[in-house]
Amino acid sequence: MSVARTGMNQTNIQDLNRELLLNFLRSEGECARITLAKLSGLKQATVTNIINDFIRWGIVKEVGFLTGEKGRRSIGISLNKEEYGVIGIRITRKNYSFGLFNIAGEEIFSRISEDFTGVSAKEVFSHLLISVDQCIDEAGGRKILAIGVAIPGPYNRVTRRIELMTGASGWNEVPIEQELKNRYHIPIYIEQNANAAAVAQYWYNRDKLDDDLLVYVAAGQGIGAGIISDGELVRGSIGTAGEIGHTSIDMNGPKCICGNRGCLENYCSSIAFTRFLNERRRRRNSSGDSSSGSPETDRALTFREAAELVREGDEDAVAVYLECCDRLAVGVVNIINSFNPKYLMLGDEMSHVAPDLMLQRVRQRVRERTIPAIFESTNISLSVVEHDSMVNGAAIVAITDIFRHPADFFSDTQKKGE
């Protein structure tokens, strides 16, 4: 289907109206046709036509009578949550997670893989394919419409490859999208993980957020940002906008594999935090100061253990965590000065260590380093999606496109991804 790029043609308008109604059905649950007309401002005849198509395709269904104003009864419509599903996958530097979602974006189940640290990307990917097979088996009769994948590191939308993943190699050799498409013959959506999380923040909180600029900062094993303007992701020319992990906070700092020096993510990712804390404990141990160290300080801590020490109030761990927050704040200041977002959300595993401590520290540092009027106009908060899951984000990237072009997925004449 080719759509004229100039102006708004009939197909555009029809897709926009369909998307509008699907989003109201999602937010309202069961809803009568007349209510949909009121909410959307569309003519009743238009709503009736669209809903008739939806029922024929199976994306929505009638659910008995609802009692409305003046006791009038009308037939309720709801999204068909039972028959269709979408799979969300999140790949990280050490493992992957995946889950099954209905077309309203509600999680049916999700799982996390074993730790694959040190295992080649190709091998991890072959495990992932088996997990997706199992996920489809467990979906029962539910038809899987699409798969969304959230990946770390810059994803080149032109070459369709991961360009770089600090701390894990080999992923740029794996043609994730093509392999999944060849195996499952359904549309595959690949999105950088911070972008996927930003989409999820917007989707789950649309009623609370206006369409002003939103930036989600993923402070995890890497550092990235997802930028949403007017409800749309800002992707940039080849799709790598928001790669703030590779903005420099020290032009003479250590060289990063991206080519730059002093890259932000080498100072405040969860990997960096764990490394800094281990180094500090080793130094303290070798200098013979055991005042705050346990006999075990020789053994390198994992991120999970380091996070636990912060929560227990361990002096070294808290100090290193706050240093990481300070560095992250420098990155946040750069984002705020570049984009002037109304909403800036902090998320991913570094924010889960001590959420309130991070929020308070980052706010404080940002206040010190920005023009007051800009600081005052920026809502800095923690992620509002429960568990902050990019698995959800990956699924919602796919569902967003299904809502945008439902005919491509449901009508008999057009099938996507074939």
Ligand SMILES: [Zn+2]
């Ligand atoms: Zn870099």
